[in-house]
Amino acid sequence: MxxxxxxxxxxxxxxxxxxxxxxxxxxxxxxxxxxxxxxxxxxxxxxxxxIPGLVDTHVHLVGRANAVGNPRGDDTSVWPMLTTREEHVLHAAANAQRAMRHGVTTMRDLAADEVQVALSRVFDSSVLTGPRVRASGPVGMTAGHHDLFVPPAHPLRGPTADSPDECRKLVRTWAQKGLTGIKIFTSGGVLSARDNVHWRNHTEAEVEATVDEAHALGMRVAAHAHTPAGIQKALDAGVDSIEHATEMTEEQAEAIAAAGIAIGPTLLINDIIAGGRAPVGEESRAKAMRLVPSRDAGFRWAAKAGVRFVLATDASGYFLAFGDQMAETVRMAEVLELDAENALRAATATAGASLGLTDLAGRVTxxxxxxxxxxxxxxxxxxxxxxxxxxxxxxxxxxxxxxxxxxx
Ligand SMILES: [Zn+2]
Structure with a gap:
């Protein structure tokens, strides 16, 4: 209807x-x-x-829509390489609708391309019933976190950017295609194969060019960063949010609080990977196990220092279901020692404002x-x-x- x-x-x-x-x-x-x-x-x-519909600032809609509770079959990285774009679109629509039925009415996809733009438009125009989808396109280097989700020999690769000018061009390309934000990577990742969370991703000049160009085109920049060096690079370049921020130092937390940068802590997914509660490669599990133990104390300290945490699940339908957003919010209250009202704000009004949707998403007013x-x-x-x-x-x-x- x-x-x-x-x-x-x-x-x-x-x-x-x-x-x-x-x-x-x-x-x-x-x-x-x-x-x-x-x-x-x-x-x-x-x-x-x-209460307002929840706002999840970090999802990946392209994932096998029937994977949770059905762990046999291809995982979150392999499935997209074995299926067609047409199939991706249909599963992504099902994932978005499932999240909506579980109370998440706005979501930002942080590995978006034309698929998420198409979904956003068909939902906005009521061609299909669906939530509000924001689409952020990745700008990442060759051999960076995003690039290594696809094995080197696989022919179907997304674009990469390896100089300040290439970064600017890729930002402009995403803007041309209708994306509303940019995702960058300033450290390696947990699930990407053959990289290391401590690898440098991008030079300062590349990150600065990306952020400058995105802001010039009215796009918010979310930075994937686990390590202190990666977090610092994102902070220095003036990004709008930092995803994961697992090894944030106390000094960085103070600077992040002062700058009003949002942090998406993605707690449950790292708990699940580190705890071996979902089938995952030994390499990824070892990376998560190195990152998680020190995380909780650091996040608690950061929350007390005034860092603005927002709901961010990293859900792709594989480790986390579309529908686990309420559970992630409860976990945020536990780990960050937020009272109930502040945890709920982090999943509603604060998350909406962090996407530039102040008093629109995550509010009932x-x-x-x-x-x-x-x-x-x-x-x-x-x-x-x-x-x-x-x-x-x-x-x-x-x-x-x-x-x-x-x-x-
Ligand atoms: Zn992610």
Whole structure:
């Protein structure tokens, strides 16, 4: 069903609006926007509350859509190389819709290309029912983290960039194709084959050229970085967010907090890989096991220093399901020692703002997206109540996409 301006809805319910508890309110929406949130109204279903749809700032929609719970078969790196682009698109659409039904109504794909742009457009125009998809295109060097997801002998390779000018050209190419952000890599990675998390990825000049060009074209830059050297390079170049940031030092945490740069901590995926809880190569597991032990204490310190953490799962449907975002948020509360309300903000208003969607995504307020979840409990008071088992209904773009709204 398409969301159009003639569609109108209203609900009387307890509201947490992405920032704070508003008490009982009447929430009214028209088309895909919230019209107003008016305090008062009857408390018809006191066990229920309404929160904004979650915002996951780090996903990879191209992954086998039936992989979780079905671990036999090709993994997250191999499957895309054995299947066609046409098949990728269909699985990516299924993954996005699955996340939406589990309460995630905005997501940013950090390895995007024309596939995610196409999905974003068909969802935005209601050709298919789907969440809001932001697409960030990778700018990475030959032998860098992104490049080594594809084995050297495989013929189907994404573009790489190996000089400041090539970096600028690749940013411009992604802008031309309709992508809205850029992903860079300033350290090696865990899952990519044959690289090392401590390898230098890019020179300073390449990173600076990429960030400068992206910002000139209105695109936000997310940097993949695990190591202190990689984090520093991203920080010095003025990126907008750092993904993983596993070995962030105390000095860097202070600088990141002062600059207001968002950190996507991707906790569960690294826990799963380090713990051997999903089939993964020994090389990847060894890399994660080296990174994870020192991570939690460093992140806790950073959170207390004022670093802005945001929901970022790195879900591809293989290690993490599209639908594990609520579990990741609960894990953020544990590891970062955030209270329930701050953990929920990290998954809603703060995450939306980090994507440049301030007061649109992750909020329920006049003028914001009509994207929200009705669930049993008060997750801003007790974070364990943020659970997909408790979802009664999900509304995306003003339309019920899962469950049913309570009968007035
Ligand atoms: Zn990722």
């Amino acid at each position: 398409a969301a159009d301006d003639s569609q109108y809805g209203a609900i009387d319910i307890r509201v947490w609006d992405g920032v704070s508890d508003r008490g009982n309110c009447t929430v009214r929406w028209r088309g895909d926007r919230i019209e107003d949130v008016v305090p008062g109204g009857d408390e018809r279903s006191p066990e229920l509350s309404l 006049a003028g914001s997206y009509a994207d929200f979840v009705v669930l049993e409990g008060r997750p801003w008071e007790r974070i364990d109540e943020l659970s997909t088992d408790r979802i009664r209904a999900v509304v995306c773009r003003g339309t019920v996409v899962a469950g049913e709204l309570p009968v007035p």
